[in-house]
Amino acid sequence: MRPVTLKFAGLRSYRGEQEIDFTDVNLMAIVGDTGAGKSSILEGLCFALYGVCTWNGNSGKDLITDGGDGTLRVELVFRARGKTWRVTRTTSAGSSPPAKNRLEGLSDSSDVVGFQAVNDAVQQLVGLGHKAFLRAVVLPQGKFQELLQAKATERTTILKSVLGLDELAEVRRQAAAEFHRLAPQLLELERRRAPLPADPAVAIADADERLSAAAAQVEQLSDLTSVIILARKDADNAAQLAGKYRTAAKRLADELPVDLADQYASLIELDTELAGEIAVAERKLEETEGEETRLKTFLAEGDLAGTGVSGVASALTGFEALRGQLAEVSGQETELAEEKAALDSARAELSERRIGHADLVTKAETTAAEARLAETAHSDAETKLSQCRDLLAVARQAMASFSNATAALPQLRQALRERTSDVADADQAVKDAKTRLDRATKDLDTLQRKNSAAHAAGESHPGDPCPICVRPLPDDFAPPTTAGTEQAKTERTQAEQETEAVGAELVEAQNSRTVAQVRLEEAIKLADELCEKRDSACSAAFEALGAVDFALDDETILQEVAEQVRRAAEARETIAANAKAAQDAMNDNDAYLRHTDPALTQREKALEKNLSALDRRKEKIATLYSAVPEPYRSEPEPTDAAIDLGVEKAKQRKEELRRTTNRLATVQKQAKLLREKKKGLAKKRDSEVGQPATQLNLLVQTIATRSAAAAELIEMPAPWGRPAPPSILGDAQWARDVLTAATKIVKGCRSAAAAQDSQVLAAQSRVAEAxxxxxxxxxxxxxxxxxxxxxxxxxxxxxxxxxxxxxPLCAELDSRIAAAKPAVESLHELDGLLADGKFPAMVVKRRQRALLEHASRLLRSMTRDRFAFSADFRIVDGHTGQPRDVRTLSGGETFLASLALALGLVELTSRGGGRVEALFLDEGFGSLDSTVLGDALDALARQADDGRLVAVISHMRDVAENFDDVLLVTRTPGGSQARWLDPAERDQLVTDELAAGLLS
Known part of the structure; x- marks a missing residue:
């Protein structure tokens, strides 16, 4: 992965949009003050690729700048796998706008959307997960040494990812997945093949032979079955006919009653008696209904004329309503006349006050303008007083700070002189200790050379060959002594320990002197800055107040300015009171006009509305009076006298209607009783004559129907139908005729059944013979x-x-099994070979060894053969020849080891066509001396010469001297800015940094 352009906005200290173009840049430096926003560039790069920040791996919401629009937007164009890609991500502090995650292929039309989908695609392209990326490509502050100090299992995971071995894990995963997908299918094919015949052709031939024999037997037995079926059919038909004939005879015989004629005679007698009683009731009902009709006609004619019951009630109700409304209308007329007179008077007063309002407005505006001028004058006076107080306070504070800073300088200079003296003493002590160590070493070497023969025989025994002449040693041989050697060794050891101790004291003294020198330089710089601030503050105070005697207190110095504020305040209060009085008068009159005019208009509209309502009410009274029936209206207009006369007439008519209504009720009651009697007689005739006659007729009809069905079976004539029109006398004769015919049909059915029994016996004989x-x-x-x-x-x-x-199924299954079985077995074998304990582990081990060999060469080059890597990632110290834990290294040594490891990882991946094409280093150079810094930068330059992008981030601006491409990051009130420096600007930056170091 190699960045091309990085564009971002709303990223930590960057409020506005920034775009950094890495095209044609190999070795570069990103410099700027601490907190300017250098490391934020790495945060933008990491967020673009993985959607998280570097320090906690959480979402990018922690990266959103304060004071912006609440949204972080990052767009990175990069090259990977020979193509160019653009990844775009956004996130917001709130829920809107929603986050955006998109990866586009600029070399093709690929497009990936969604957080996890983009992360998976980026990891596939870059070849590194987020954690591995922070340990091998982007090394942020505080994480630079993580690869160096990682556990063995973590380093193995990183190396697998960087070296592309994660693809082997993916191959193994896919092989295992394909095996688990195909193996059940192979088992299913074998399961389906197991129950099928081994050779389907043999099975077909055997089935043909069995089918031929069975078909011949079926044909012979089917012919015999056909003969028997015909005979059985004839017997069954005859038996069925015999059964039908007997059933018909029995059912018809069971239905024939014996007393049918007597039942019809009783019904005829009762029917004659009830018909006479019904005729008498009908004559009385006719007379009563005639009188009822006459009474209803009288009442209906009154209703049509409006003098009926409802008309009388309506007239009385209307008269009562008219009486009350006439009184109310009279009172309303008086009230409305009084309201009109009051409105005319109020309208005249309103006109007079409107004429005088213009004068009040003019006076209020004039006094208000005077008040504003007075307020401005007072505010200016107060502002000047406040500014003068601030200037005095700043000047006094600057003078005090400068005095304090100057007072501390003698003590700091004395401390530096003391620390310099300590360094000189410690340096002399180191020289003396080295002299003693050299002398003790020389004395020990002299004794060891002098007693070399004794040393050579120190381990010999009687009879052994002499180490000098090779002759056998005598039986009484004893090893010679080496007097003084042990004492010399002890003295050299003590000299070594003393040298190491005074060397540590020298380093401590040098560090103390450096600290004292830095403190003195910072104090001098601070004193110079405070002197400038003091002079500036005093000049500002003199300009505002003239010659100022700082020995006086602030109130005395500011007495004249404070008096100006007091006089302006008094004038402001007087003018403001006059303006308020004029404004209040204008407001009161304006409020009266604004309130009174609408109120009068509203009252006038209400008066007009009430007058209209009164006219409508008069019209309604006239309409109500005209609705009263004419017989009760004695005058054309409603008056109290006309209403009294109409009420009297309506009451008389009401009494007449009451008497007529009572008589109608009596007549209607009598008619109801006669109707009920007639209905009762008709009901009795129906229940005692009609219904029994119907039941008898139904019985006769049933006998006739069954007689007709039975007669049809034996081909005899059926009984006649019921005579028309229906009558009880005709029905009685019809019943006698039906009974006679039914008796003859029963006898015929019994004879026909006996003939069919003979045919059944003949068919059964044919079956037994067959x-x-x-x-x-x-x-x-x-x-x-x-x-x-x-x-x-x-x-x-x-x-x-x-x-x-x-x-065909057997052939298909045999073919598929033969094709699938080798593939399944191969996938299973591949899954086993790619397990972590086998091939990948071997590759990681070999590549790790190659990584450490290259990293060791780099580390030796940068530390002048002092350090190298052991096989377990520990550090081999060239002074002792023994491995050390990486945590025992100093800060600068840890940085160099981490850098060597990171560069070795880049080199290792490039040999195998890897995907690490960039390296970002955040800080770490401040702990290196100039010689080691040069070696480290030379190693980085060699990486850049191979076409990689190497970026170094540092707050030390003089680092820019070693780079052609420098990106300067500055922080402004509007947010951080990043821009490339041209050669002249880069040189000026280095010059300014050196000058600042000399001046301090």
Missing amino acids: LATAGLPDEATLEERLTNARTDAREAKRDRETAIGQQ
């Missing part, structure tokens, strides 16, 4: 044998069809 000829005991045996033969034929046919249908 079974005896075939050698079968009975029909059940014949049916059993035929069923078995047909079953054998069906089974043989089914087996033949099954074998024919299975023939």
